[in-house]
Amino acid sequence: MSGAEMTSDPWLILLVIVPLLAAPVCVLLRSATGAWSVATAVAWSVFAISLKLLDTVMDQGVVRYRIGGWDAPWGIEYRLDSVGVFVVLIVSAIAAVILPYAKRSVEKEIRKDRIYLFYAMLLLCLTGLLGITVTGDAFNLFVFLEISSLSSYVLISLGTDRRALTAAFRYLIMGTLGATFYIIGVGLLYQTTGTLNIADLKTIMPAVIDTRTVHAALAFLTVGISLKLALFPLHMWLPNAYTFAPGAVTAFLASTATKVSAYILLRIIFTLFGDVDLFASFPLQPILITMALAAMFLASLSAIWQENVKRMMAYSSIAQIGYIVLGIAMATETGLTGGIIHMFNHALIKGSAFMAIGAVVFSTGAVTLTQMEGIGKRMPYTMAAFVIAGLGLIGVPLTPGFISKWQLVTAAMELNMWPLAALILLSSLLAVIYVWRVFEVAYLRPAPEGAPAAQEVPLSMLLPIWVMVLAALYFGSNATFTLNLAHTAALQLMGGL
Amino acid sequence: MFDWNDASSLLGLLNYWVAIVLMMAGFYTVIAQHNLIKKVVGLNIFQVAVFVFYISMGKVSGGSAPILKDGIELYSNPLPHVLILTAIVVGVATTALALALVVRINHSFGTIEEDEIQTIEHDEEDIA
Numbered sequence: 069m070s071g072a073e074m075t076s077d078p079w080l081i082l083l084v085i086v087p088l089l090a091a092p093v094c095v096l097l098r099s100a101t102g103a104w105s106v107a108t109a110v111a112w113s114v115f116a117i118s119l120k121l122l123d124t125v126m127d128q129g130v131v132r133y134r135i136g137g138w139d140a141p142w143g144i145e146y147r148l149d150s151v152g153v154f155v156v157l158i159v160s161a162i163a164a165v166i167l168p169y170a171k172r173s174v175e176k177e178i179r180k181d182r183i184y185l186f187y188a189m190l191l192l193c194l195t196g197l198l199g200i201t202v203t204g205d206a207f208n209l210f211v212f213l214e215i216s217s218l219s220s221y222v223l224i225s226l227g228t229d230r231r232a233l234t235a236a237f238r239y240l241i242m243g244t245l246g247a248t249f250y251i252i253g254v255g256l257l258y259q260t261t262g263t264l265n266i267a268d269l270k271t272i273m274p275a276v277i278d279t280r281t282v283h284a285a286l287a288f289l290t291v292g293i294s295l296k297l298a299l300f301p302l303h304m305w306l307p308n309a310y311t312f313a314p315g316a317v318t319a320f321l322a323s324t325a326t327k328v329s330a331y332i333l334l335r336i337i338f339t340l341f342g343d344v345d346l347f348a349s350f351p352l353q354p355i356l357i358t359m360a361l362a363a364m365f366l367a368s369l370s371a372i373w374q375e376n377v378k379r380m381m382a383y384s385s386i387a388q389i390g391y392i393v394l395g396i397a398m399a400t401e402t403g404l405t406g407g408i409i410h411m412f413n414h415a416l417i418k419g420s421a422f423m424a425i426g427a428v429v430f431s432t433g434a435v436t437l438t439q440m441e442g443i444g445k446r447m448p449y450t451m452a453a454f455v456i457a458g459l460g461l462i463g464v465p466l467t468p469g470f471i472s473k474w475q476l477v478t479a480a481m482e483l484n485m486w487p488l489a490a491l492i493l494l495s496s497l498l499a500v501i502y503v504w505r506v507f508e509v510a511y512l513r514p515a516p517e518g519a520p521a522a523q524e525v526p527l528s529m530l531l532p533i534w535v536m537v538l539a540a541l542y543f544g545s546n547a548t549f550t551l552n553l554a555h556t557a558a559l560q561l562m563g564g565l
Numbered sequence: 566m567f568d569w570n571d572a573s574s575l576l577g578l579l580n581y582w583v584a585i586v587l588m589m590a591g592f593y594t595v596i597a598q599h600n601l602i603k604k605v606v607g608l609n610i611f612q613v614a615v616f617v618f619y620i621s622m623g624k625v626s627g628g629s630a631p632i633l634k635d636g637i638e639l640y641s642n643p644l645p646h647v648l649i650l651t652a653i654v655v656g657v658a659t660t661a662l663a664l665a666l667v668v669r670i671n672h673s674f675g676t677i678e679e680d681e682i683q684t685i686e687h688d689e690e691d692i693a
Contacts, residue, residue, distance in 0.1 A: 207648055214655045218662060225666060230673035231686055237666045241595060241604060244659050248612055251652060255615070258645065259622050 077124060079117050080133040080146045083156065084199045086110055086117075091191040100175070100183035107187040108167040114198065115164040118156045125153045132204075140204075141268045147204040151557040154408065155201045155331045158415045159324045163194050165539075169423055169532035170316035172525075173430050177314040178226050186226060190320070193219040197328045206254045206340075207264045209332065210247060213296070216328070217243045220321055224313040232312035235305075242295055242305040249292030256285035257340075266335065270342050277344045286350070289336050297329035299393055300363035303386045307370075310382035315426025318378065322385050323419035327411045330392050334408075337396065338561040347399055356397035361491060363390030368498035372505070375436045378429075380502055381421050384461055387495070388414045391476060394492070398479050404558035406475030409550055413468035416540040417460035423533045424454035427525040437505065442515025444507075446523045449530055451510050453537045458503035460540055463496045468544040471551070580621035587614035599679040601670065605663045612656045619649040 090110040094103035124131050125148060133146040148156065170190075178186050196216025203209050221243070225236035258264055260281050261272045276282050291302075298306040310318045337346060347353050364387050371383035392414070395407020425435070427450045434440045444451045460467035473492060480489040524530065543550050575582075587610055594607025623645035631643040671677050674685055 207651075211651060211655070214659070218655075218658055221662060221666075225669070230670075231689065233666055233670045233673060234682055234686065237601065237663065237670060240659065240663050240666065241608060244608055245592075245595070245611070248615055252615055252618070255619050255622060255645070 076133045077121075077131045078133065079121055079124070080131055080148055080202055081135070083114060083117050083121070083160075083202055084146075084195055086114060087191045087195040087198065091188045091195065094184050094188040094191060098184055100180060103184035103187035104167070104171050104174075107191055110191060111160065111163040111167045111194070114194070115160040118153070118160040121148060122153050122157060125150055133202075141263050141265045144208050145204040145265060145267075146202045147267070148202050149557075150553065150560050151331070151334060151408070152201045154412065154553050154557050155328060156198060158327055158412050159194070159197045159201065162320065162323045162415055162419055163190075165532050165536050166316055166320050166419070166423070169319070169426075169529050172529050173316045173426055174314060176430055177228055182226070186223070186314075189219045189222045190317075192216075193223060193320075193325075197324055200328050201331060204266050205264050206257065206266055206269065207251070209266075210251050210254060213247050213250065213332075216325065217247060217296070220317075220325060223317040223321070224309050226317070227312040227314050229312045231308065235308035235312045239305040239309045242302075246292045246295030246302075249288045249295070253285040253288035253292060256281050256288065260285070266339055269340055273341060274343050277341075277349070286336075286341065286346075289340075290333070290352075293329055293332045293336065294359075297326055297333060297393075298386055298389055300359050300367060300386060300390065303363070303367070303389075306386060307379050307382040310385065310422075311376055311379040315422070315429055318382075319419050319422035319426060322382075322422050323415035326385065326389055327392075327415055330389070330396070330407075330411055333393070334396060334561060337399075338404075342561070353397050353399065356393055357488070360390040360394035360397060361488075361495075363387055363393070364491070364495040365498065368495055368502070371502045372498065374502075375438070377425055377437065377440065377506060378422070378435055380506070381418065381425065384421075384499065384502065385414075385418055387499075388418065388461070390495075391472065391492075394488075395472075395476055395479065398476075398483060398485075399562075400479055400482060401555070401558055401562060402475060402482055403479035404561060405551065405554045406472055406479050408557050409475060409547075409554035410472035412550055412554070413460070413472045413540075413543065416468055416536060416543065417457050420453055420533060420536040420540055421457035421461070423529075423536060424450050424457060427529050427533060428454075430529065431523045431525050437509045440506070440509050441513040442510070442519065444511035446515060446519065446521065447525070449524060450533065453533045454510075455503075455507060456537050456541065458499075458506065460544065462499040462503055466541065466545050468540050468547070468550075471544060471547045475551075580617070580624075584614050584618040584621070587611075587617060590614075601667045601677040601679060602664075604679075605660060605667065608663070609656070609660060612652070612659075616649050616652060616656075619645045619652070 087110050090106050094106050097103050121131060131148045135144045174183055174186055193216050196212045199212030200209055203212060221236045221240045224239060225233050257269060260276050260279060261269055263269055295302045310322055367383045367386035371380045374380035374383060392407050392410050395403045395410060428443060428447060429435050460469040463469035463473040473496060477489045477492050591607045591611030591614060595604050595611060598604050598607060623642040625639060625641045628639045628641035629637045631640045667677055674682050676682060
């Protein structure tokens with residue numbers, strides 16, 4: 069065996085190949101239950117693989133796979149470091165929890181003869197999201213970005229309301245613009261450096277950073293990815309897409325897709341441009357902090373005024389993306405740790421919240437505040453899960469939201485940005501208001517006349533919700549594991565690979 | 566100013582001018598048109614501009630096709646061309662999906678004019 073093959077870890081390619089091959093299998097099966105079984109088995113094996121990879125990355129630092137045996141700058145290289153493995157873990161864990169939940173929810177929301185196609189799309193989306201995280205090639209990343217995007221447009225358009233169609237169309241337009249901006253950026257970089265390998269680009273970058281071509285590339289890359297990330301003010305596609313998508317899809321996309329986009333942003337700023345002092349030569353920090361703060365306040369304010377709880381949570385997602393970007397923008401060890409750990413924490417919190425709302429929609433059809441009056445007594449377990457998730461959004465101690473915000477506030481104080489620390493706390497108060505609105509309607513108002521006494525969802529849906537909520541509570545009270553992981557990731561980003 | 570081979574002249578940068586003009590024309594169409602089909606066409610023009618940019622980037626003046634043959638020493642770079650084949654496939658898939666969505670939107674809303682759809686959606690907002 070040659071040296072190249074010895075350092076190649078085949079588990080890395082399996083992470084992408086398994087869901088990619090399983091998608092057409094779902095189509096061939098043409099059976100709803102069959103497709104669901106395949107998808108669930110795949111999600112669980114992918115989760116197992118990512119746990120194994122976590123172990124290897126912790127041990128060796130970086131895991132590589134050379135596609136077709138070609139060496140790095142010429143062939144496409146897959147590489148996974150502690151940042152990537154953290155995101156892979158988020159995506160695969162969320163998929164593994166949501167698929168069991170999806171079975172009943174999807175049976176109710178999607179036409180029976182289309183369900184197998186739904187699971188094929190979900191698997192393709194999973195392929196794309198995992199592919200983005202493991203690839204070390206800038207153009208290959210675009211291909212995976214489009215695989216995940218195209219499948220998520222389809223998933224969103226499968227919602228029961230006809231507005232799901234227009235939401236998917238608008239997301240398609242914005243998403244394609246974003247992805248095309250990204251390849252313009254990659255093209256400009258290729259033109260200047262002659263390479264597409266991200267690690268290779270990183271080493272060449274200091275020599276070419278003072279050219280206008282590279283400046284333009286940086287602008288195209290960041291704006292393109294900010295569109296996919298739904299960073300304020302490029303978030304317009306998100307509220308309707310999350311509101312009208314099927315319940316399981318909203319829960320899956322809200323907790324994975326934006327996190328993966330945040331990962332690309334991290335890669336651009338800290339890996340691609342990692343060897344040049346981007347923050348000294350460009351006003352990147354003030355721009356990102358302003359947008360993050362605008363997202364935190366304006367999106368939270370919008371959330372307060374929403375009648376539709378799904379849309380309320382969608383606006384809350386935009387605000388939470390603000391916290392992630394704020395951590396990235398502070399560009400210090402503590403700040404980055406805060407931003408990275410919030411990717412994980414927010415995935416758990418928002419996953420739980422959207423799964424709980426999906427359960428309410430499943431058994432009562434209620435999605436607006438008025439329809440949800442007194443729902444706390446009729447669906448006690450589901451609503452308890454929602455309330456815990458809501459506390460996580462606020463950042464109450466013992467919830468993971470607290471861990472993230474503590475990190476971010478500490479980071480702001482280390483930088484002597486006291487107003488920023490105050491603003492982080494102030495924006496949390498806005499979350500109190502919208503979470504309270506749901507709580508007040510669900511628990512303090514009487515149920516409407518003639519409503520059934522108990523409408524709790526089946527165990528196959530309740531169990532995944534509580535697995536997610538308990539995981540959130542666990543990582544909220546005992547964050548050593550996640551903090552260590554996020555800290556290692558931050559160090560790796562700051563110090564280079 | 567009008568020299569093909571001078572990289573700083575107007576003609577020397579012709580491929581970039583073409584790409585930028587096409588790109589902006591497409592981008593403007595996406596933003597300004599209310600008709601969903603026209604938006605898709607605009608999106609296509611926008612993407613094609615990027616294809617043109619990539620394809621022209623790989624061309625070396627006087628370079629031949631990248632096939633090994635005696636007597637040929639200068640080759641064009643085939644990699645951007647291959648990359649753009651992938652991007653074209655992605656573009657076709659995006660267009661197909663967009664048009665499929667437009668068909669479904671036309672079925673459910675009875676129109677493909679964005680302002681009319683927005684009026685209908687706005688009325689539904691009060692119900693749900």
